[in-house]
Amino acid sequence: FFIPDARIGWLPHAVSLGQHIIQTERIDCLYSSSPPYTAALIARTLKRKTHLPWIAGFRDPWTGFLSTPVRYGIAKKIDAHLERSVYAECDRLEVAWLGIAKDFQKKYPDIDATKLLHIENGFDEADIPAVKFERNAKFTLCYTGSMYGKRSPERFLDAVRSLVRQGKVDPAKIELKFIGRFGSNIMPLFEEPTLKAAIVVKPYMPHSESVLELLRSDVLLLVVDDSSDSAEIVPGKVYEYIGTQRPILALAPEGAIAALIRETQSGTVANFRSQSEIEQAFLKYYERFWAGETLWEGNAEAIKKYTRREAAKKLATLVHKLVEIHPPTFHDTHQ
Missing domain, CATH: 3.40.50.2000 (Glycogen Phosphorylase B;)
Known part of the structure:
Protein backbone atom coordinates (compact mmCIF):
# COMPACT_ATOMS: atom_id res chain seq x y z
CA PHE A 1 0.00 0.00 0.00
CA PHE A 123 12.88 6.70 -31.42
CA ASP A 124 16.62 7.08 -30.98
CA GLU A 125 18.40 6.80 -34.31
CA ALA A 126 21.55 5.71 -32.47
CA ASP A 127 19.73 2.58 -31.27
CA ILE A 128 19.18 1.38 -34.84
CA PRO A 129 22.45 0.30 -36.48
CA ALA A 130 22.92 0.70 -40.21
CA VAL A 131 23.35 -2.98 -41.00
CA LYS A 132 22.24 -5.09 -43.93
CA PHE A 133 21.20 -8.72 -43.81
CA GLU A 134 20.79 -11.39 -46.44
CA ARG A 135 17.27 -11.90 -47.74
CA ASN A 136 15.44 -14.30 -45.46
CA ALA A 137 14.86 -17.84 -46.73
CA LYS A 138 11.35 -17.61 -45.27
CA PHE A 139 8.89 -14.75 -44.94
CA THR A 140 9.76 -13.63 -41.43
CA LEU A 141 7.49 -11.70 -39.09
CA CYS A 142 8.65 -10.56 -35.63
CA TYR A 143 7.02 -9.42 -32.41
CA THR A 144 9.07 -8.06 -29.50
CA GLY A 145 7.83 -7.17 -26.05
CA SER A 146 5.51 -8.78 -23.55
CA MET A 147 2.13 -10.44 -23.88
CA TYR A 148 -0.29 -11.11 -21.08
CA GLY A 149 -3.88 -10.47 -20.11
CA LYS A 150 -5.68 -8.48 -22.81
CA ARG A 151 -2.65 -8.39 -25.12
CA SER A 152 -2.75 -11.62 -27.06
CA PRO A 153 -1.65 -12.97 -30.47
CA GLU A 154 -4.68 -15.27 -30.62
CA ARG A 155 -6.55 -13.41 -33.36
CA PHE A 156 -3.38 -13.01 -35.41
CA LEU A 157 -2.57 -16.72 -35.15
CA ASP A 158 -6.16 -17.62 -35.99
CA ALA A 159 -5.90 -15.51 -39.16
CA VAL A 160 -2.62 -17.06 -40.30
CA ARG A 161 -3.93 -20.55 -39.51
CA SER A 162 -7.00 -19.82 -41.62
CA LEU A 163 -4.81 -18.74 -44.55
CA VAL A 164 -2.86 -22.00 -44.24
CA ARG A 165 -6.05 -24.05 -44.28
CA GLN A 166 -7.28 -22.13 -47.33
CA GLY A 167 -4.04 -23.02 -49.11
CA LYS A 168 -3.02 -19.37 -49.47
CA VAL A 169 0.00 -19.57 -47.16
CA ASP A 170 2.55 -22.37 -46.94
CA PRO A 171 3.57 -22.81 -43.27
CA ALA A 172 6.98 -24.12 -44.41
CA LYS A 173 7.64 -20.72 -46.01
CA ILE A 174 6.98 -18.53 -42.98
CA GLU A 175 8.68 -17.85 -39.65
CA LEU A 176 6.81 -16.14 -36.84
CA LYS A 177 9.17 -14.87 -34.13
CA PHE A 178 7.88 -13.91 -30.68
CA ILE A 179 10.57 -12.39 -28.46
CA GLY A 180 10.03 -11.29 -24.87
CA ARG A 181 7.96 -12.28 -21.87
CA PHE A 182 4.73 -14.21 -22.35
CA GLY A 183 2.09 -15.03 -19.79
CA SER A 184 0.90 -18.53 -18.93
CA ASN A 185 -2.27 -17.88 -20.96
CA ILE A 186 -0.20 -17.06 -24.06
CA MET A 187 2.30 -19.91 -24.32
CA PRO A 188 -0.30 -22.62 -25.20
CA LEU A 189 -1.31 -20.57 -28.26
CA PHE A 190 2.12 -21.22 -29.77
CA GLU A 191 1.67 -24.99 -29.51
CA GLU A 192 -1.26 -25.45 -31.92
CA PRO A 193 -0.08 -28.01 -34.53
CA THR A 194 -0.89 -26.04 -37.71
CA LEU A 195 1.68 -23.31 -37.00
CA LYS A 196 3.87 -24.84 -34.32
CA ALA A 197 6.79 -25.54 -36.68
CA ALA A 198 6.69 -21.97 -38.00
CA ILE A 199 6.74 -20.29 -34.58
CA VAL A 200 9.98 -19.35 -32.83
CA VAL A 201 9.70 -18.16 -29.22
CA LYS A 202 12.71 -16.47 -27.64
CA PRO A 203 13.01 -15.10 -24.09
CA TYR A 204 13.64 -11.49 -23.15
CA MET A 205 16.97 -10.25 -24.51
CA PRO A 206 19.03 -7.04 -24.25
CA HIS A 207 17.60 -4.12 -26.19
CA SER A 208 20.43 -4.00 -28.72
CA GLU A 209 19.89 -7.67 -29.59
CA SER A 210 16.14 -7.16 -29.80
CA VAL A 211 16.63 -4.35 -32.33
CA LEU A 212 18.80 -6.65 -34.47
CA GLU A 213 15.99 -9.22 -34.45
CA LEU A 214 13.65 -6.55 -35.77
CA LEU A 215 16.09 -5.58 -38.50
CA ARG A 216 16.46 -9.23 -39.56
CA SER A 217 12.70 -9.47 -40.11
CA ASP A 218 10.52 -8.65 -43.09
CA VAL A 219 7.45 -7.43 -41.20
CA LEU A 220 6.93 -6.39 -37.58
CA LEU A 221 3.84 -7.39 -35.64
CA LEU A 222 2.23 -4.89 -33.28
CA VAL A 223 -0.59 -6.12 -31.05
CA VAL A 224 -2.57 -3.54 -29.11
CA ASP A 225 -4.36 -4.43 -25.87
CA ASP A 226 -8.02 -5.32 -26.30
CA SER A 227 -9.09 -2.53 -23.95
CA SER A 228 -11.27 0.58 -24.10
CA ASP A 229 -8.20 2.70 -23.25
CA SER A 230 -6.11 1.40 -26.16
CA ALA A 231 -7.31 3.84 -28.80
CA GLU A 232 -5.41 6.71 -27.18
CA ILE A 233 -2.22 4.90 -26.11
CA VAL A 234 0.97 5.08 -28.18
CA PRO A 235 3.71 2.96 -26.54
CA GLY A 236 7.33 3.89 -27.17
CA LYS A 237 7.80 0.59 -29.01
CA VAL A 238 5.66 1.86 -31.88
CA TYR A 239 8.20 4.59 -32.66
CA GLU A 240 11.08 2.13 -32.50
CA TYR A 241 9.27 -0.15 -34.92
CA ILE A 242 8.85 2.80 -37.29
CA GLY A 243 12.53 3.68 -36.94
CA THR A 244 13.65 0.25 -38.15
CA GLN A 245 12.10 0.91 -41.56
CA ARG A 246 10.38 -2.44 -41.56
CA PRO A 247 6.65 -2.50 -42.40
CA ILE A 248 4.35 -2.86 -39.41
CA LEU A 249 1.33 -5.11 -39.33
CA ALA A 250 -0.66 -3.46 -36.54
CA LEU A 251 -3.63 -5.10 -34.87
CA ALA A 252 -5.21 -1.99 -33.43
CA PRO A 253 -8.46 -0.08 -33.06
CA GLU A 254 -9.03 3.23 -34.80
CA GLY A 255 -7.14 5.79 -32.78
CA ALA A 256 -3.71 7.26 -32.17
CA ILE A 257 -1.60 4.28 -33.32
CA ALA A 258 -3.61 3.77 -36.49
CA ALA A 259 -3.31 7.48 -37.31
CA LEU A 260 0.46 7.44 -36.70
CA ILE A 261 1.06 4.43 -38.94
CA ARG A 262 -1.01 5.94 -41.73
CA GLU A 263 0.67 9.32 -41.42
CA THR A 264 4.14 7.79 -41.66
CA GLN A 265 3.02 5.16 -44.21
CA SER A 266 4.94 2.67 -42.10
CA GLY A 267 2.61 -0.29 -42.37
CA THR A 268 -0.90 -1.67 -42.43
CA VAL A 269 -3.56 -1.39 -39.75
CA ALA A 270 -6.04 -4.23 -39.27
CA ASN A 271 -8.83 -4.04 -36.74
CA PHE A 272 -7.84 -6.40 -33.95
CA ARG A 273 -11.35 -7.83 -33.89
CA SER A 274 -11.55 -8.51 -37.63
CA GLN A 275 -9.98 -11.79 -38.74
CA SER A 276 -10.62 -10.97 -42.40
CA GLU A 277 -8.67 -7.69 -42.13
CA ILE A 278 -5.78 -9.46 -40.42
CA GLU A 279 -5.78 -12.16 -43.11
CA GLN A 280 -5.72 -9.57 -45.89
CA ALA A 281 -2.84 -7.64 -44.30
CA PHE A 282 -0.71 -10.74 -43.70
CA LEU A 283 -1.40 -12.16 -47.15
CA LYS A 284 -0.47 -8.86 -48.81
CA TYR A 285 3.02 -8.88 -47.29
CA TYR A 286 3.46 -12.63 -47.76
CA GLU A 287 2.66 -12.46 -51.48
CA ARG A 288 4.76 -9.35 -52.06
CA PHE A 289 7.72 -10.95 -50.31
CA TRP A 290 7.62 -14.03 -52.54
CA ALA A 291 7.11 -11.83 -55.61
CA GLY A 292 10.37 -10.04 -54.73
CA GLU A 293 8.65 -6.69 -54.23
CA THR A 294 9.73 -3.96 -51.82
CA LEU A 295 7.74 -4.10 -48.60
CA TRP A 296 8.81 -0.82 -46.96
CA GLU A 297 6.99 2.28 -48.21
CA GLY A 298 7.52 4.68 -45.31
CA ASN A 299 7.37 8.45 -45.64
CA ALA A 300 10.86 9.62 -44.65
CA GLU A 301 9.83 13.23 -43.97
CA ALA A 302 6.89 12.24 -41.80
CA ILE A 303 9.05 9.78 -39.86
CA LYS A 304 11.87 12.28 -39.27
CA LYS A 305 9.80 14.36 -36.87
CA TYR A 306 9.40 11.36 -34.57
CA THR A 307 13.11 10.98 -33.78
Whole structure:
Protein backbone atom coordinates (compact mmCIF):
# COMPACT_ATOMS: atom_id res chain seq x y z
CA PHE A 1 0.00 0.00 0.00
CA PHE A 2 1.98 2.95 -1.33
CA ILE A 3 0.64 6.27 -2.58
CA PRO A 4 1.24 7.24 -5.31
CA ASP A 5 3.53 4.25 -5.94
CA ALA A 6 6.20 2.01 -4.39
CA ARG A 7 8.92 4.64 -5.06
CA ILE A 8 7.56 7.07 -2.47
CA GLY A 9 10.46 6.14 -0.19
CA TRP A 10 12.78 7.97 -2.59
CA LEU A 11 11.26 11.35 -1.76
CA PRO A 12 13.21 12.59 1.30
CA HIS A 13 16.66 11.65 -0.02
CA ALA A 14 15.85 12.75 -3.58
CA VAL A 15 14.68 16.17 -2.40
CA SER A 16 17.80 16.62 -0.28
CA LEU A 17 20.08 15.57 -3.13
CA GLY A 18 18.08 17.67 -5.59
CA GLN A 19 18.56 20.78 -3.44
CA HIS A 20 22.30 20.17 -3.37
CA ILE A 21 22.49 19.70 -7.15
CA ILE A 22 20.38 22.80 -7.83
CA GLN A 23 22.66 24.89 -5.61
CA THR A 24 25.99 23.56 -6.84
CA GLU A 25 25.15 23.21 -10.54
CA ARG A 26 23.10 26.43 -10.75
CA ILE A 27 20.08 24.68 -12.24
CA ASP A 28 17.63 26.95 -14.08
CA CYS A 29 14.70 24.62 -14.74
CA LEU A 30 13.24 21.42 -13.29
CA TYR A 31 12.01 18.46 -15.32
CA SER A 32 10.32 15.31 -14.04
CA SER A 33 9.22 12.22 -15.94
CA SER A 34 6.43 9.96 -14.69
CA PRO A 35 5.68 7.20 -13.98
CA PRO A 36 6.85 6.65 -11.35
CA TYR A 37 4.56 9.38 -10.07
CA THR A 38 6.79 9.88 -7.05
CA ALA A 39 9.19 11.66 -9.44
CA ALA A 40 6.56 14.36 -9.94
CA LEU A 41 6.16 14.77 -6.17
CA ILE A 42 9.92 15.17 -5.79
CA ALA A 43 9.92 17.88 -8.45
CA ARG A 44 6.88 19.54 -6.89
CA THR A 45 8.67 19.76 -3.55
CA LEU A 46 11.81 21.18 -5.20
CA LYS A 47 9.73 23.78 -7.04
CA ARG A 48 8.10 24.85 -3.80
CA LYS A 49 11.54 25.27 -2.23
CA THR A 50 13.34 26.92 -5.15
CA HIS A 51 10.59 28.61 -7.21
CA LEU A 52 12.29 27.34 -10.35
CA PRO A 53 10.10 26.71 -13.42
CA TRP A 54 9.02 23.09 -13.62
CA ILE A 55 8.02 20.89 -16.57
CA ALA A 56 6.10 17.81 -15.42
CA GLY A 57 6.47 15.10 -18.05
CA PHE A 58 4.08 12.16 -18.27
CA ARG A 59 4.53 8.97 -20.28
CA ASP A 60 1.17 7.64 -18.97
CA PRO A 61 -1.83 9.15 -17.17
CA TRP A 62 -1.96 8.97 -13.37
CA THR A 63 -5.15 7.97 -11.50
CA GLY A 64 -7.55 5.56 -13.14
CA PHE A 65 -5.13 4.35 -15.81
CA LEU A 66 -5.15 0.66 -16.74
CA SER A 67 -1.68 0.05 -15.22
CA THR A 68 -2.19 2.00 -11.98
CA PRO A 69 -3.70 0.49 -8.82
CA VAL A 70 -7.44 0.63 -8.29
CA ARG A 71 -7.94 2.62 -5.10
CA TYR A 72 -10.92 3.20 -2.84
CA GLY A 73 -11.96 5.56 -0.07
CA ILE A 74 -9.32 7.76 1.54
CA ALA A 75 -6.49 6.24 -0.55
CA LYS A 76 -8.30 7.25 -3.75
CA LYS A 77 -8.82 10.78 -2.45
CA ILE A 78 -5.16 11.16 -1.44
CA ASP A 79 -3.95 9.94 -4.82
CA ALA A 80 -6.29 12.31 -6.67
CA HIS A 81 -5.19 15.20 -4.43
CA LEU A 82 -1.53 14.52 -5.25
CA GLU A 83 -2.30 14.28 -8.95
CA ARG A 84 -4.23 17.54 -8.94
CA SER A 85 -1.52 19.38 -7.03
CA VAL A 86 1.12 18.32 -9.58
CA TYR A 87 -1.04 19.38 -12.53
CA ALA A 88 -1.89 22.68 -10.86
CA GLU A 89 1.62 23.62 -9.67
CA CYS A 90 3.77 22.68 -12.67
CA ASP A 91 4.51 25.42 -15.18
CA ARG A 92 4.09 23.11 -18.15
CA LEU A 93 2.60 19.64 -18.50
CA GLU A 94 4.43 17.65 -21.20
CA VAL A 95 2.66 14.51 -22.41
CA ALA A 96 3.92 11.64 -24.58
CA TRP A 97 0.54 10.97 -26.21
CA LEU A 98 -2.60 13.04 -26.61
CA GLY A 99 -4.75 10.70 -24.55
CA ILE A 100 -2.91 11.92 -21.43
CA ALA A 101 -3.90 15.49 -22.27
CA LYS A 102 -7.53 14.46 -22.78
CA ASP A 103 -7.47 12.60 -19.45
CA PHE A 104 -6.10 15.72 -17.71
CA GLN A 105 -8.70 18.03 -19.24
CA LYS A 106 -11.54 15.66 -18.39
CA LYS A 107 -10.50 15.33 -14.75
CA TYR A 108 -9.50 18.93 -14.09
CA PRO A 109 -11.28 21.32 -16.50
CA ASP A 110 -10.63 24.22 -14.11
CA ILE A 111 -6.83 23.98 -14.46
CA ASP A 112 -5.31 26.04 -17.28
CA ALA A 113 -5.06 23.75 -20.32
CA THR A 114 -2.65 26.06 -22.13
CA LYS A 115 0.17 24.61 -20.04
CA LEU A 116 -0.19 21.32 -21.99
CA LEU A 117 2.44 20.36 -24.57
CA HIS A 118 2.53 17.15 -26.60
CA ILE A 119 6.03 15.77 -27.29
CA GLU A 120 6.02 12.25 -28.72
CA ASN A 121 8.23 9.51 -27.28
CA GLY A 122 10.02 9.08 -30.60
CA PHE A 123 12.88 6.70 -31.42
CA ASP A 124 16.62 7.08 -30.98
CA GLU A 125 18.40 6.80 -34.31
CA ALA A 126 21.55 5.71 -32.47
CA ASP A 127 19.73 2.58 -31.27
CA ILE A 128 19.18 1.38 -34.84
CA PRO A 129 22.45 0.30 -36.48
CA ALA A 130 22.92 0.70 -40.21
CA VAL A 131 23.35 -2.98 -41.00
CA LYS A 132 22.24 -5.09 -43.93
CA PHE A 133 21.20 -8.72 -43.81
CA GLU A 134 20.79 -11.39 -46.44
CA ARG A 135 17.27 -11.90 -47.74
CA ASN A 136 15.44 -14.30 -45.46
CA ALA A 137 14.86 -17.84 -46.73
CA LYS A 138 11.35 -17.61 -45.27
CA PHE A 139 8.89 -14.75 -44.94
CA THR A 140 9.76 -13.63 -41.43
CA LEU A 141 7.49 -11.70 -39.09
CA CYS A 142 8.65 -10.56 -35.63
CA TYR A 143 7.02 -9.42 -32.41
CA THR A 144 9.07 -8.06 -29.50
CA GLY A 145 7.83 -7.17 -26.05
CA SER A 146 5.51 -8.78 -23.55
CA MET A 147 2.13 -10.44 -23.88
CA TYR A 148 -0.29 -11.11 -21.08
CA GLY A 149 -3.88 -10.47 -20.11
CA LYS A 150 -5.68 -8.48 -22.81
CA ARG A 151 -2.65 -8.39 -25.12
CA SER A 152 -2.75 -11.62 -27.06
CA PRO A 153 -1.65 -12.97 -30.47
CA GLU A 154 -4.68 -15.27 -30.62
CA ARG A 155 -6.55 -13.41 -33.36
CA PHE A 156 -3.38 -13.01 -35.41
CA LEU A 157 -2.57 -16.72 -35.15
CA ASP A 158 -6.16 -17.62 -35.99
CA ALA A 159 -5.90 -15.51 -39.16
CA VAL A 160 -2.62 -17.06 -40.30
CA ARG A 161 -3.93 -20.55 -39.51
CA SER A 162 -7.00 -19.82 -41.62
CA LEU A 163 -4.81 -18.74 -44.55
CA VAL A 164 -2.86 -22.00 -44.24
CA ARG A 165 -6.05 -24.05 -44.28
CA GLN A 166 -7.28 -22.13 -47.33
CA GLY A 167 -4.04 -23.02 -49.11
CA LYS A 168 -3.02 -19.37 -49.47
CA VAL A 169 0.00 -19.57 -47.16
CA ASP A 170 2.55 -22.37 -46.94
CA PRO A 171 3.57 -22.81 -43.27
CA ALA A 172 6.98 -24.12 -44.41
CA LYS A 173 7.64 -20.72 -46.01
CA ILE A 174 6.98 -18.53 -42.98
CA GLU A 175 8.68 -17.85 -39.65
CA LEU A 176 6.81 -16.14 -36.84
CA LYS A 177 9.17 -14.87 -34.13
CA PHE A 178 7.88 -13.91 -30.68
CA ILE A 179 10.57 -12.39 -28.46
CA GLY A 180 10.03 -11.29 -24.87
CA ARG A 181 7.96 -12.28 -21.87
CA PHE A 182 4.73 -14.21 -22.35
CA GLY A 183 2.09 -15.03 -19.79
CA SER A 184 0.90 -18.53 -18.93
CA ASN A 185 -2.27 -17.88 -20.96
CA ILE A 186 -0.20 -17.06 -24.06
CA MET A 187 2.30 -19.91 -24.32
CA PRO A 188 -0.30 -22.62 -25.20
CA LEU A 189 -1.31 -20.57 -28.26
CA PHE A 190 2.12 -21.22 -29.77
CA GLU A 191 1.67 -24.99 -29.51
CA GLU A 192 -1.26 -25.45 -31.92
CA PRO A 193 -0.08 -28.01 -34.53
CA THR A 194 -0.89 -26.04 -37.71
CA LEU A 195 1.68 -23.31 -37.00
CA LYS A 196 3.87 -24.84 -34.32
CA ALA A 197 6.79 -25.54 -36.68
CA ALA A 198 6.69 -21.97 -38.00
CA ILE A 199 6.74 -20.29 -34.58
CA VAL A 200 9.98 -19.35 -32.83
CA VAL A 201 9.70 -18.16 -29.22
CA LYS A 202 12.71 -16.47 -27.64
CA PRO A 203 13.01 -15.10 -24.09
CA TYR A 204 13.64 -11.49 -23.15
CA MET A 205 16.97 -10.25 -24.51
CA PRO A 206 19.03 -7.04 -24.25
CA HIS A 207 17.60 -4.12 -26.19
CA SER A 208 20.43 -4.00 -28.72
CA GLU A 209 19.89 -7.67 -29.59
CA SER A 210 16.14 -7.16 -29.80
CA VAL A 211 16.63 -4.35 -32.33
CA LEU A 212 18.80 -6.65 -34.47
CA GLU A 213 15.99 -9.22 -34.45
CA LEU A 214 13.65 -6.55 -35.77
CA LEU A 215 16.09 -5.58 -38.50
CA ARG A 216 16.46 -9.23 -39.56
CA SER A 217 12.70 -9.47 -40.11
CA ASP A 218 10.52 -8.65 -43.09
CA VAL A 219 7.45 -7.43 -41.20
CA LEU A 220 6.93 -6.39 -37.58
CA LEU A 221 3.84 -7.39 -35.64
CA LEU A 222 2.23 -4.89 -33.28
CA VAL A 223 -0.59 -6.12 -31.05
CA VAL A 224 -2.57 -3.54 -29.11
CA ASP A 225 -4.36 -4.43 -25.87
CA ASP A 226 -8.02 -5.32 -26.30
CA SER A 227 -9.09 -2.53 -23.95
CA SER A 228 -11.27 0.58 -24.10
CA ASP A 229 -8.20 2.70 -23.25
CA SER A 230 -6.11 1.40 -26.16
CA ALA A 231 -7.31 3.84 -28.80
CA GLU A 232 -5.41 6.71 -27.18
CA ILE A 233 -2.22 4.90 -26.11
CA VAL A 234 0.97 5.08 -28.18
CA PRO A 235 3.71 2.96 -26.54
CA GLY A 236 7.33 3.89 -27.17
CA LYS A 237 7.80 0.59 -29.01
CA VAL A 238 5.66 1.86 -31.88
CA TYR A 239 8.20 4.59 -32.66
CA GLU A 240 11.08 2.13 -32.50
CA TYR A 241 9.27 -0.15 -34.92
CA ILE A 242 8.85 2.80 -37.29
CA GLY A 243 12.53 3.68 -36.94
CA THR A 244 13.65 0.25 -38.15
CA GLN A 245 12.10 0.91 -41.56
CA ARG A 246 10.38 -2.44 -41.56
CA PRO A 247 6.65 -2.50 -42.40
CA ILE A 248 4.35 -2.86 -39.41
CA LEU A 249 1.33 -5.11 -39.33
CA ALA A 250 -0.66 -3.46 -36.54
CA LEU A 251 -3.63 -5.10 -34.87
CA ALA A 252 -5.21 -1.99 -33.43
CA PRO A 253 -8.46 -0.08 -33.06
CA GLU A 254 -9.03 3.23 -34.80
CA GLY A 255 -7.14 5.79 -32.78
CA ALA A 256 -3.71 7.26 -32.17
CA ILE A 257 -1.60 4.28 -33.32
CA ALA A 258 -3.61 3.77 -36.49
CA ALA A 259 -3.31 7.48 -37.31
CA LEU A 260 0.46 7.44 -36.70
CA ILE A 261 1.06 4.43 -38.94
CA ARG A 262 -1.01 5.94 -41.73
CA GLU A 263 0.67 9.32 -41.42
CA THR A 264 4.14 7.79 -41.66
CA GLN A 265 3.02 5.16 -44.21
CA SER A 266 4.94 2.67 -42.10
CA GLY A 267 2.61 -0.29 -42.37
CA THR A 268 -0.90 -1.67 -42.43
CA VAL A 269 -3.56 -1.39 -39.75
CA ALA A 270 -6.04 -4.23 -39.27
CA ASN A 271 -8.83 -4.04 -36.74
CA PHE A 272 -7.84 -6.40 -33.95
CA ARG A 273 -11.35 -7.83 -33.89
CA SER A 274 -11.55 -8.51 -37.63
CA GLN A 275 -9.98 -11.79 -38.74
CA SER A 276 -10.62 -10.97 -42.40
CA GLU A 277 -8.67 -7.69 -42.13
CA ILE A 278 -5.78 -9.46 -40.42
CA GLU A 279 -5.78 -12.16 -43.11
CA GLN A 280 -5.72 -9.57 -45.89
CA ALA A 281 -2.84 -7.64 -44.30
CA PHE A 282 -0.71 -10.74 -43.70
CA LEU A 283 -1.40 -12.16 -47.15
CA LYS A 284 -0.47 -8.86 -48.81
CA TYR A 285 3.02 -8.88 -47.29
CA TYR A 286 3.46 -12.63 -47.76
CA GLU A 287 2.66 -12.46 -51.48
CA ARG A 288 4.76 -9.35 -52.06
CA PHE A 289 7.72 -10.95 -50.31
CA TRP A 290 7.62 -14.03 -52.54
CA ALA A 291 7.11 -11.83 -55.61
CA GLY A 292 10.37 -10.04 -54.73
CA GLU A 293 8.65 -6.69 -54.23
CA THR A 294 9.73 -3.96 -51.82
CA LEU A 295 7.74 -4.10 -48.60
CA TRP A 296 8.81 -0.82 -46.96
CA GLU A 297 6.99 2.28 -48.21
CA GLY A 298 7.52 4.68 -45.31
CA ASN A 299 7.37 8.45 -45.64
CA ALA A 300 10.86 9.62 -44.65
CA GLU A 301 9.83 13.23 -43.97
CA ALA A 302 6.89 12.24 -41.80
CA ILE A 303 9.05 9.78 -39.86
CA LYS A 304 11.87 12.28 -39.27
CA LYS A 305 9.80 14.36 -36.87
CA TYR A 306 9.40 11.36 -34.57
CA THR A 307 13.11 10.98 -33.78
CA ARG A 308 14.34 11.64 -30.25
CA ARG A 309 16.48 14.42 -31.72
CA GLU A 310 13.36 16.31 -32.78
CA ALA A 311 11.68 15.63 -29.44
CA ALA A 312 14.76 16.97 -27.62
CA LYS A 313 14.61 20.15 -29.72
CA LYS A 314 11.00 20.73 -28.68
CA LEU A 315 11.84 20.18 -25.03
CA ALA A 316 14.94 22.41 -25.19
CA THR A 317 12.88 25.19 -26.79
CA LEU A 318 10.34 24.93 -23.98
CA VAL A 319 13.06 25.06 -21.31
CA HIS A 320 14.55 28.22 -22.84
CA LYS A 321 11.15 29.89 -23.00
CA LEU A 322 10.40 29.10 -19.37
CA VAL A 323 13.77 30.35 -18.20
CA GLU A 324 13.18 33.60 -20.11
CA ILE A 325 9.80 34.00 -18.42
CA HIS A 326 11.16 33.03 -14.99
CA PRO A 327 14.81 34.14 -14.95
CA PRO A 328 16.56 32.66 -11.90
CA THR A 329 17.78 35.24 -9.43
CA PHE A 330 18.78 32.95 -6.59
CA HIS A 331 18.10 29.34 -5.66
CA ASP A 332 16.68 29.34 -2.18
CA THR A 333 16.91 25.70 -1.14
CA HIS A 334 16.52 26.25 2.58
CA GLN A 335 12.82 27.03 2.90
